[in-house]
Amino acid sequence: MDTTAVIKRGSSSLLILFVVFAFVLCSLFLILYGAHVYTTIRDRVESDFDRRMSISYITNKLRASDVEGGVLLEEGGSSLILSAGQDDPSSLLIYIYFHNGSIMEYIIQDDDVFDPLDGETIMAADSFSIQPVPGGLRIHIVVGQEIISFTVSMRSDNYEN
Numbered sequence: 551m552d553t554t555a556v557i558k559r560g561s562s563s564l565l566i567l568f569v570v571f572a573f574v575l576c577s578l579f580l581i582l583y584g585a586h587v588y589t590t591i592r593d594r595v596e597s598d599f600d601r602r603m604s605i606s607y608i609t610n611k612l613r614a615s616d617v618e619g620g621v622l623l624e625e626g627g628s629s630l631i632l633s634a635g636q637d638d639p640s641s642l643l644i645y646i647y648f649h650n651g652s653i654m655e656y657i658i659q660d661d662d663v664f665d666p667l668d669g670e671t672i673m674a675a676d677s678f679s680i681q682p683v684p685g686g687l688r689i690h691i692v693v694g695q696e697i698i699s700f701t702v703s704m705r706s707d708n709y710e711n
Contacts, residue, residue: 601693604653604673605700611644611655612687612702620706621687627680645669648678653691 615621615632622631629647641660646653647669654669677692683701691698 601673601698605691605698607672608646608653608689609700609702611646612704615644616704616706618706621704623680623682623687628678630680646672648675651676653678 611632612621612630620633622633623629624631624647629645632644632646633642643658643660645656645658645664645666647656647666648654649666649669651674653672653675654666655672656664656666656669658664673691673693675691675693677690679690681688681690686701686703688699688701
């Protein structure tokens with residue numbers, strides 16, 4: 551048997567093995583990179599969903615209290631006190647406020663003492679402010695480097711300070 555034929559056969563087998571190994575490595579890298587991209591997109595979608603839901607929650611709470619005397623701005627526009635209005639027999643108050651890096655909600659009876667530590671977190675934020683504008687309330691929320699600013703249109707134009 552010719553030794554050059556054996557060497558050619560061995561080197562062609564080695565070349566085929568190298569090509570298969572390179573293909574496997576590229577496939578593995580592509581799968582890992584795709585998983586990373588998917589995780590990044592999923593995290594971003596979840597974060598955006600949480601923010602949209604929190605904004606919708608605050609907006610719906612404001613609109614539910616959109617009656618004469620139902621919305622009270624406090625502390626220079628950093629918190630809200632919402633009620634069902636002056637004609638409602640229930641004495642529940644809803645506080646929406648900023649405390650320790652979160653927008654919080656606290657529901658109490660009218661005669662209870664408000665404690666900001668007992669509230670439930672609506673969303674994490676760096677700042678939260680509300681200002682009355684013609685026809686509604688302008689809400690500013692800062693989360694990281696993103697500024698979320700929106701206006702909630704209100705029928706009653708009476709926001710007590």
